[in-house]
Amino acid sequence: MTDISPPPASPRVRFAPSPTGSLHVGSVRTALFNWLYARHYGGAFLLRIEDTDKARSTDDSTRAIFEGMRWLGLDWDEEVVYQGLGLERHRRDAEHLLETSAAYRCFCTQAELDAMRKAAESRKESFKYDRRCDRLSAEDIAQRVAAGTPFTVRFRVPDGSTEWDDLVHGRISFPNKDIEDFVVLRSDGTPIYNMAVVSDDIFQRVTLVMRGDDHVSNTPKQILLYRALGASLPQFSHVPMILGADGKKLSKRHGATAVSDYSAQGILPQAMVNFLALLGWSPGGDREVMQLKEMTDLFSTGGLQKKAAVFDTKKLEWMNGQHLSLMSAAELAPLVTIDLLAAGLATQENLGARQDWYLALVDLLKVRARTIHDIVRQAVPYFRDDIEYDPDAVAKQWKDRPATTELLQAVRESLASLGHWSPEPMEASLRALAEQRGVTGGKLFQPLRVALTGMTVSPGIFEVLMAMGRERALMRLDRAIEMLRA
RNA sequence: GGCGCGUUCGUCUAGCGGCCCAGGACAUCGCCCUCUCAAGGCGGAGAUCGCGGGUUCGAAUCCCGCACGCGCUACCA
Numbered sequence: 369m370t371d372i373s374p375p376p377a378s379p380r381v382r383f384a385p386s387p388t389g390s391l392h393v394g395s396v397r398t399a400l401f402n403w404l405y406a407r408h409y410g411g412a413f414l415l416r417i418e419d420t421d422k423a424r425s426t427d428d429s430t431r432a433i434f435e436g437m438r439w440l441g442l443d444w445d446e447e448v449v450y451q452g453l454g455l456e457r458h459r460r461d462a463e464h465l466l467e468t469s470a471a472y473r474c475f476c477t478q479a480e481l482d483a484m485r486k487a488a489e490s491r492k493e494s495f496k497y498d499r500r501c502d503r504l505s506a507e508d509i510a511q512r513v514a515a516g517t518p519f520t521v522r523f524r525v526p527d528g529s530t531e532w533d534d535l536v537h538g539r540i541s542f543p544n545k546d547i548e549d550f551v552v553l554r555s556d557g558t559p560i561y562n563m564a565v566v567s568d569d570i571f572q573r574v575t576l577v578m579r580g581d582d583h584v585s586n587t588p589k590q591i592l593l594y595r596a597l598g599a600s601l602p603q604f605s606h607v608p609m610i611l612g613a614d615g616k617k618l619s620k621r622h623g624a625t626a627v628s629d630y631s632a633q634g635i636l637p638q639a640m641v642n643f644l645a646l647l648g649w650s651p652g653g654d655r656e657v658m659q660l661k662e663m664t665d666l667f668s669t670g671g672l673q674k675k676a677a678v679f680d681t682k683k684l685e686w687m688n689g690q691h692l693s694l695m696s697a698a699e700l701a702p703l704v705t706i707d708l709l710a711a712g713l714a715t716q717e718n719l720g721a722r723q724d725w726y727l728a729l730v731d732l733l734k735v736r737a738r739t740i741h742d743i744v745r746q747a748v749p750y751f752r753d754d755i756e757y758d759p760d761a762v763a764k765q766w767k768d769r770p771a772t773t774e775l776l777q778a779v780r781e782s783l784a785s786l787g788h789w790s791p792e793p794m795e796a797s798l799r800a801l802a803e804q805r806g807v808t809g810g811k812l813f814q815p816l817r818v819a820l821t822g823m824t825v826s827p828g829i830f831e832v833l834m835a836m837g838r839e840r841a842l843m844r845l846d847r848a849i850e851m852l853r854a
Numbered sequence: 855g856g857c858g859c860g861u862u863c864g865u866c867u868a869g870c871g872g873c874c875c876a877g878g879a880c881a882u883c884g885c886c887c888u889c890u891c892a893a894g895g896c897g898g899a900g901a902u903c904g905c906g907g908g909u910u911c912g913a914a915u916c917c918c919g920c921a922c923g924c925g926c927u928a929c930c931a
């Protein structure tokens with residue numbers, strides 16, 4: 369599908385999360401699409417923190433938004449706008465609506481409203497405010513205002529229908545009779561979401577509102593507000609939701625939903641971004657593994673999907689593996705270092721002193737890793753004196769303990785007598801040993817692998833020996849032999 | 855209930871009237887490589903394109919119904 373209408377000359381889009389929890393991957397994807405759009409068309413990507421719900425908004429959540437965005441590489445333009453600071457403007461805009469008779473005062477209390485709603489429900493009817501306060505006489509209204517009776521400001525929805533050309537869905541149309549006269553200003557003078565959003569989007573000169581599908585029913589209300597305020601309409605684009613494996617909206621029930629969960633799991637930001645972009649967007653054709661730069665070049669709203677997408681952790685992990693293998697050891701090492709230090713396996717000085725060795729090790733381990741954590745897990749035998757022996761590995765590869773003891777002793781001797789601790793002589797001597805005993809290399813390498821790493825899985829045995837170094841390798845063999853004898 | 859939106863392999867998707875008895879990727883299975891595990895390579899299985907009608911010489915693609923799913927339906931955002 370091609371774009372319905374071209375972007376304006378200087379497009380302005382925004383990401384407007386509310387700081388009421390951790391940064392959700394669904395929000396991130398919406399942010400990403402906005403960012404991609406702005407960068408592709410050379411526009412501005414604005415960040416607005418919608419902190420008007422004082423009860424639920426926290427500074428921690430705001431920080432999580434900044435951190436998450438920075439981690440992902442989604443930089444924003446201009447100053448961050450805090451919605452809470454726009455209160456006066458929101459109120460002015462609402463009052464303007466009142467002055468131009470686009471809205472009216474509603475003196476109904478919440479209790480009355482609830483009762484009406486309940487009554488309608490019991491009659492099996494859908495509730496819609498009956499506009500009773502719009503029929504109040506001017507004197508009546510003046511009297512109540514003078515008496516200080518609290519009131520909300522309600523928007524008077526006109527007849528007709530409200531429609532727009534959605535960049536994703538095409539034309540969407542709502543009969544106005546289905547939209548009730550909605551509140552724009554609470555009785556305490558604070559704005560309702562739709563009022564604040566429209567006021568802010570006008571203020572920030574937003575040209576395209578791209579947000580989740582769960583907002584389509586807000587859009588006709590917002591369009592009505594733009595018109596009543598005499599503002600020009602932005603374009604709208606509603607992107608599909610992200611679902612859990614059960615087809616329900618992705619939530620904590622499904623496991624990790626916050627970006628911070630994934631960064632903590634050793635997922636790379638570029639993999640996260642790549643994976644998320646492909647949930648609901650496609651550049652067309654078979655392109656899959658991409659960097660932010662390529663996605664920016666290829667981005668078009670025409671590639672946006674209408675249908676909700678299921679979050680597949682398996683594919684994310686695969687994607688991470690792809691990006692991992694694309695990174696050089698030098699690029700990867702700093703990230704691995706963070707986790708290595710956190711795990712107490714090494715110190716900064718220790719690693720710095722043997723940079724070449726460290727980079728070689730990272731190169732060796734990243735091949736069979738899907739996350740940074742996989743690398744760290746595998747790295748343990750090269751850093752610690754004590755290692756854990758996987759019980760299954762021991763049971764399988766050291767089945768015959770006396771024979772294994774004898775075998776490892778022979779291996780130890782053979783390795784210890786090596787003139788040069790280098791792969792060629794190592795392989796030559798160990799292969800010779802195997803031949804002399806009439807066994808295949810594997811029969812010898814596997815018990816050795818367990819002795820060195822405690823695992824059945826590792827890089828090639830000679831690479832392990834090299835990375836481990838003569839001293840540690842021999843020490844570990846000694847320990848293994850000791851264990852086997854015990 | 856009302857309103858809105860959606861529907862191509864288990865999952866993410868390509869597809870914009872003939873190139874499609876539907877292509878790629880993840881997952882899955884098998885083979886190759888091989889000292890293990892990965893990675894990589896090759897191959898298999900897997901979608902009557904939700905269903906039913908049209909339009910058309912021709913439809914996954916256009917139109918209309920139906921079904922199912924999801925979202926919204928607050929003085930929350």
